Amino acid sequence: MTARILVVDDIPANVRLLEVRLLAEYFEVLTATNGPDAIETCENGKVDVVLLDVMMPDMDGFEVCRRLKSDPATSHIPVVMITALDQVSDRVRGLEAGADDFLTKPVNDLQLMTRVKSLVRLKSLTDELRLRASTTRNIGIEELLSRNFASEDTVPKVLLIDERKSSVERVQKMLRDRADLDVVGDPHAGFFQAAETSYECVMISTAFADFDPLRLCSQLRSLDRTRFVPIILLAEEGEEERIIRGLELGINDYLMRPIDQEELTARLRTQVRRKRYNDQLRASVTQTIEMAVTDGLTGLHNRRYLDSHLQTLFDRAVARRRPLSVMITDLDRFKSINDAHGHDGGDEVLREFARRLRKNVRGIDLACRFGGEEFVVVMPDTDGAVAEKVAERIRAEIAQKPFAIGADGKTIEVTVSVGVSSVLKGVDTVAALMKRADLALYEAKSGGRNRVVAKAA
DSSP states (O other), X not given: XXXXXXXXXXXXXXXXXXXXXXXXXXOEEEEESSHHHHHHHHHHXXXXXXXXXXXXXXXXXXXXXXXXXXXXXXXXXXXXXXXSOXXXXXXXXXXXXXXXXXXXXXXXXXXXXXXXHHHHHHHHXXXXXXXXXXXXXXXXXXXXXXXXXXXXXXXXXXXEEOOOHHHHHHHHHHTTTTOEEEEESSHHHHHXXXXXXXXXXXXXXXXXXXXXXXXXXXXXXXXXXXXXXXXXXXXOTTOHHHHHXXXXXXXXXXXXXXXXXXXXXXHHHHHHHHHHHHHHHHHHHHHHHHHHTBOTTTOSBOHHHHHHHHXXXXXXXXXXXXXXXXXXXXXXXXXXXXXXXXXXXXXXXXXXXXXXXXXXXOTTSEEEEEETTEEEEEEETOOHHHHHHHHHHXXXXXXXXXXXXXTTTEEEOOOEXXXXXXXXXXXXXXXXXXXXXXXXXHHHHHTTSSOEEEEOO
């Protein structure tokens, strides 16, 4: 694993010590001796993790962290605060400033490297989501990235898996009104509960009498539905090796008992904030991809999707020696509808036509708005004779039932012309298939409209 780590400390000896440790693990190391330089480096360079000293002159680490986390351009960079301060209040202050972790000097080498590698993996995931989001259109990426999900009023839904009643009661008391907490005592039942419910964090106790808690962590990370759910390990003093192994397996954070209420709340808030951030990125990417291949007016697939998917359906039909047919439909005299009833009336007709079209084709058929008033339906495993019957059924339904437009429910007569073609045995292409359907449509239009024409060759 390679990554670029920024070490920030005003004492050169401390910088050099961390630099040597990181270089030994083949990380690329950047350094800064004050807060402003650290912020500038993060803004201008590709930094994967920041190791930030707290006690610095002029601008301390807390202020540096706050500034990094408040800037949409740097808020996604994980920050580990490293300091000689060892009070719970100091850790909470760092987490409240937005830090992803807080380590106390002298730092154990293995613990530091495991933590850095864990955060690099999280940063890699976030970077991939940001890249996908930023390269899509009309996503409002700047607005999205500037949101402060931690300040949202929604209480996070959290699962605690712990078999000790006294421990459960303490956590319940600490998180009262701060989390919607579910509790499961049996780890096997806890796994299924986590898989079946949308949680924003899962907390797992290490104090099971006859079960390895890391087995549960591994199972949650291997399941698609829980792969990205934050996991916080609730560990006992002396379990450092287990914690390090847990971080290698993919847990996100840990707390040592006795648990401090403010630290628990702060660490939970940090994990929920990161999950909501990444969930929003995923949702935005998914929505934008869907928008890119969907016609906004009718809800059908658009021409972009047809162009990319028709070739796949064609190749599959040819390879399997199965029939495939295409129909192109065109609403007759649609311009006169727009002229008489305005574009709003025309849009109502297009939406209703799309609804009837969708009702008359199968789920495996590909119905698309080709452009304007033209629609295309691709029908796998359908020969020309059957396709022609489907086209006739669609034509008849459009002609027989008037279309309602406007708030007063006024109706108008609408008809459609349809051209049908099928894949030929022997040499054929998508372009030739579409050309034949288009010629058939032209014949239907020029032959009087409101009819179906099929082209065999």
